[in-house]
Amino acid sequence: xxxxxxxPVDHQGLHAITDRLTRVVSQSGVKEGxxxxxxxxxxxxxxxxxxYDPSARVDLENWLNRLVPENDPLYTHTLxxxxxxxxxxxxxxxxSSLSIPxxxxxxxxxxWQGVYLWEHRRFQGERQILVHISx
Numbered sequence: 001x002x003x004x005x006x007x008p009v010d011h012q013g014l015h016a017i018t019d020r021l022t023r024v025v026s027q028s029g030v031k032e033g034x035x036x037x038x039x040x041x042x043x044x045x046x047x048x049x050x051x052y053d054p055s056a057r058v059d060l061e062n063w064l065n066r067l068v069p070e071n072d073p074l075y076t077h078t079l080x081x082x083x084x085x086x087x088x089x090x091x092x093x094x095x096s097s098l099s100i101p102x103x104x105x106x107x108x109x110x111x112w113q114g115v116y117l118w119e120h121r122r123f124q125g126e127r128q129i130l131v132h133i134s135x
Contacts, residue, residue, distance in 0.1 A: 001028050005129045007117050012083070014047070014057045014116040017129070021100075021107060021115055024131050031105045033135020038097045040128045043087035043121050045094030051114025064090055087120035094118055102135060 003024050009015055025035055039046050050056040068089045070082040077085045098115065101108040109115070117127055 001030075001133045003131045003133075005131055006126045007129060008126055009044075009117070009119045010124045012119055012122050013061050014049070014118050016051070016114055017117050018051065018107070018109070018114045021131065025102055025107055025133060026105065028133040028135075029105075030102055030133050030135035033102045033133060035100045035102055035107060036097065036132040036134070037100075037115070038130045038132075039117065040130065041091070043084065043091055043119075043123075044127050045091050045096060045118040045120065046098045046129070047094055047116045047118050048098060048100070048109070048113050049116055050112055052112045057116075064093075068093075083121045090118075090120040102133070 005017070005020055005024070007015060007017060007020070021035065021037070037046055049060065065086075068086045070086050072086075075085040077088070100115070107115075117129065119127065
């Protein structure tokens with residue numbers, strides 16, 4: 001089974017998608033298997049990360065923005081704005097796909113893990129994620 005999730009985004013940063021994935025897995029009827037995700041964009045990523053304390057996500061965002069700053073004079077790909085090339089670099093560093101086991105008809109995430117779409121641009125719109133459930 002493959003389903004496309006359209007995730008609305010209105011800012012740069014981490015967007016929780018665990019609840020949406022949980023519904024897809026539940027509706028699939030798969031008891032044991034694998035949930036594979038693939039984001040269809042070059043300036044956003046997928047991530048499994050802490051879901052309890054929001055400060056962990058803020059720290060990750062701040063760290064990555066410091067690691068890959070805007071307006072670096074090395075960039076030649078600048079036509080789409082100062083956040084575009086840094087977004088491509090960030091997407092190259094963070095995953096574009098994830099695989100999460102399904103056990104007991106649920107995502108086998110740890111207690112403090114959540115799944116996130118990491119939007120690397122100051123973008124308002126939708127991002128598409130393909131979700132493949134096998135089992």
